[in-house]
Amino acid sequence: MLMGELSRRSGVPVATIKFYLREGLLPPGTPTAATRASYGEDHLRRLRLIRALLEVGEVSVATIRTILAVVDDRSVGVHQMLGAVQYALGPRLTPPTDGDPHWEAAGREADDLISDMGWIVAPEAPARTLLTATLAALRRTGSAPSGAGLHAYAEALSRLAASEVASLEPAGSPESPAARIALTESAVVGMVLHERVIIALRRLAQEDASARRYG
Amino acid sequence: MLMGELSRRSGVPVATIKFYLREGLLPPGTPTAATRASYGEDHLRRLRLIRALLEVGEVSVATIRTILAVVDDRSVGVHQMLGAVQYALGPRLTPPTDGDPHWEAAGREADDLISDMGWIVAPEAPARTLLTATLAALRRTGSAPSGAGLHAYAEALSRLAASEVASLEPAGSPESPAARIALTESAVVGMVLHERVIIALRRLAQEDASARRYG
DNA sequence: ACTATTAGATAGCAGTACTCTCTAATGGAT
DNA sequence: ATCCATTAGAGAGTACTGCTATCTAATAGT
Numbered sequence: 475m476l477m478g479e480l481s482r483r484s485g486v487p488v489a490t491i492k493f494y495l496r497e498g499l500l501p502p503g504t505p506t507a508a509t510r511a512s513y514g515e516d517h518l519r520r521l522r523l524i525r526a527l528l529e530v531g532e533v534s535v536a537t538i539r540t541i542l543a544v545v546d547d548r549s550v551g552v553h554q555m556l557g558a559v560q561y562a563l564g565p566r567l568t569p570p571t572d573g574d575p576h577w578e579a580a581g582r583e584a585d586d587l588i589s590d591m592g593w594i595v596a597p598e599a600p601a602r603t604l605l606t607a608t609l610a611a612l613r614r615t616g617s618a619p620s621g622a623g624l625h626a627y628a629e630a631l632s633r634l635a636a637s638e639v640a641s642l643e644p645a646g647s648p649e650s651p652a653a654r655i656a657l658t659e660s661a662v663v664g665m666v667l668h669e670r671v672i673i674a675l676r677r678l679a680q681e682d683a684s685a686r687r688y689g
Numbered sequence: 690m691l692m693g694e695l696s697r698r699s700g701v702p703v704a705t706i707k708f709y710l711r712e713g714l715l716p717p718g719t720p721t722a723a724t725r726a727s728y729g730e731d732h733l734r735r736l737r738l739i740r741a742l743l744e745v746g747e748v749s750v751a752t753i754r755t756i757l758a759v760v761d762d763r764s765v766g767v768h769q770m771l772g773a774v775q776y777a778l779g780p781r782l783t784p785p786t787d788g789d790p791h792w793e794a795a796g797r798e799a800d801d802l803i804s805d806m807g808w809i810v811a812p813e814a815p816a817r818t819l820l821t822a823t824l825a826a827l828r829r830t831g832s833a834p835s836g837a838g839l840h841a842y843a844e845a846l847s848r849l850a851a852s853e854v855a856s857l858e859p860a861g862s863p864e865s866p867a868a869r870i871a872l873t874e875s876a877v878v879g880m881v882l883h884e885r886v887i888i889a890l891r892r893l894a895q896e897d898a899s900a901r902r903y904g
Numbered sequence: 905a906c907t908a909t910t911a912g913a914t915a916g917c918a919g920t921a922c923t924c925t926c927t928a929a930t931g932g933a934t
Numbered sequence: 935a936t937c938c939a940t941t942a943g944a945g946a947g948t949a950c951t952g953c954t955a956t957c958t959a960a961t962a963g964t
Contacts (some may be wrong), residue, residue, distance in 0.1 A: 477941065489923050492943080497921095502942095509929045509941045519830070526826040528921085529782065535921065553903035560892050567744065593897040594904070601892035608885040611741040615734070617875040619883065623852065628890050630845040635894035637838065639902055660832040668834065668842075669891065670823040673884050675843050677775050677816035679850035680880070682808040687854055688768035689809070692910065704954050707912080712952095724910045724960045743952090750952065 475513045477503075484521045491521070498539055499524050516652065523659050531666040537562050545658045548651060552642055552661070557596070559662055564600020567607045580609035583621075591628050638668065690728045692718075699736045706736070713754055714739050731867070738874050746881040752777050760873045763866060767857055767876070772811070774877055779815020782822045795824035798836075806843050853883065 481488045494500040500520055503511030520542075527533040533541070540562040544555055570577050584605045588595060595602060612618045642661050696703045709715040715735055718726030735757075742748040748756070755777040759770055785792050799820045803810060810817060827833045857876050 487923080488941090490921085493922060495942095496944085505942085507930060507941090509943090510931080511942070522829050526830050530823050530826040551903060553899045556895065556899045560896065563892075588893060591894075591897075593893055594900045595893050595896045599893065599896060601889045601896065604885065605889035605893065608745050608882050608889060611745040612878065612882050612886075614737050615741050615875065615878045617878045617882070619879070619886070623856075624886070624890075626852070627849060627887060628894070630849060631887065631891045632894045632897075634842060634845060635891055636898045637841070639895060639898035641838075642899075656831075660830065663827065663830045663832050664834070665895070667823050667827050667832070669888050670819065671827075671834070671839070672842060672846065672887060672891065674816045674820035674823060675839075676846045676850055676884065676887065677778075678803060678808055678810050678814065678820065679806075679843070679847045680771065680854060681775065681810045681814060681816065682806075682847075683851045683854035684768045684771045684857075685809045688766060702954080703910090705952085708953060711912090720911085722910090722961060724912090725962080726911070 475515075475517070476510070477513065480513045480517060480521070483518055484525070486521055486525060494521070494524060497535055499535065499542060516655075519656065519659065523663055526663055527666055530670055531663075533563065533666060541662060545655060545662060548654065555658060555661070556639075556665070557599075559665055561600055563666070565604045565607060567603060569603065569607070574610070576613040577606065577610045580613055581606045583609055583624075587621075587624055587628060590625070591632060593632075634672075638664070690730075690732070692726070692728065695728045695732060695736070699733055699740070701736055701740065709736070709739060712750055714750065714757060731870075734871065734874065738878055741878055742881055745885055746878075748778065748881060756877060760870060760877060763869065770873060770876070771854075771880070772814075774880055776815055778881070780819045780822060782818060784818065784822070789825070791828040792821065792825045795828055796821045798824055798839075802836075802839055802843060805840070806847060808847075849887075853879070 475483075477488055477491065480486075481491055484491075486494075491500065495502060500517060503513040503517065505511045524538060524542075527538050527541070528535070541559055544550060544558040544562070550558065584602060587605075588602070609618070643657075690698075692703055692706065695701075696706055699706075701709075706715065710717060715732060718728040718732065720726045739753060739757075742753050742756070743750070756774055759765060759773040759777070765773065799817060802820075803817070824833070858872075
């Protein structure tokens, strides 16, 4: 497949594909002449993955590059891959250096919740920082949620996450390297886009609840 | 309170506060002289709200301006406010003009889910578009979730949303205009930041589930 | 009187995701 | 054989975002 066909089939402009090649998001095609290279179905698949992460997942180009490097690294297993993706996605928030009481209280609340749930998570997990930062911001604005509400969220998400992780490796270990990559790409896009699905469903449910109560 | 004190108490640089004033995110202080204005606690509260939405909620300045305009509009009720905020947050995705089969299948799936759940949502609700776009992207990348999984998500979020909406108006209607604004700000920050809480909890639960299964 | 601070305005800056332009080489059509 | 479209590869340019810096004139506190 030539650049033009890749562009046509993916809906991505040629100049943009070239940009992704320069940025290392897309591996180069196999050159057939000085001014010609051939691209395969895997390029098309990768391109769709990039666009999904960018347009729907709102993931930055730099983060996508990091994620794809993990996807292409055959030495990492499913668990490490999930962790690496979470680390790449994780908030680039800087915790306050001084002793911010809101931050510290939020950190304690997050730690308590995690241990109450019996969750096994790394101390430096970015999601932990994200939770702390969000709880701290809620405290700062005087809108801290109740502990009971947090637990309800956690219980619900615990069940959803368990079933999703269980479906990650449907048929044993991957057969070929290409199949492994396709499977890993699918897991990544699932991780990122399911978050969007959850947000969309939550907003829809909220609109419904609000309509019933006030509408 | 003078600009300097507002800056010190909020942790936001003076130049940035001036920028928010210019952008209309922060109402001007009451001028006391040609080069002096006085700011109150409401400015401090609003500034914290802006920072929470920006830094944790990842909401753009333009969107925050739109949201704050709704918050300050005393003529809108809770339900309309929620709708307006969702509309402002909503994806700025453009649905494909041509008949994209993935998009259309995703749209049908979203509509089916909404009617299965018995949800009352506007046909043009941005969350509906977000759901459609995300399902379409999942289809394009060959990672479409199962209908059963979607229903499980929807059920869980339906319960969470109902309890959150129920807690929006804790003690009847607001007393003073200032109290109404404070309550509305709290509702907005809750809407936006609780989404982050959910994402953080999901990632934590996923890490735990993955650790138990593969770690 | 002097220094620090402020309002208000304008300009600049760093990062992001492209988009455009150019050159030289090549492929297919006529 | 010769044209025209297409391509690789490289570099510069663009539009937008969220600040940040600089300047002027006015004022407050010491």
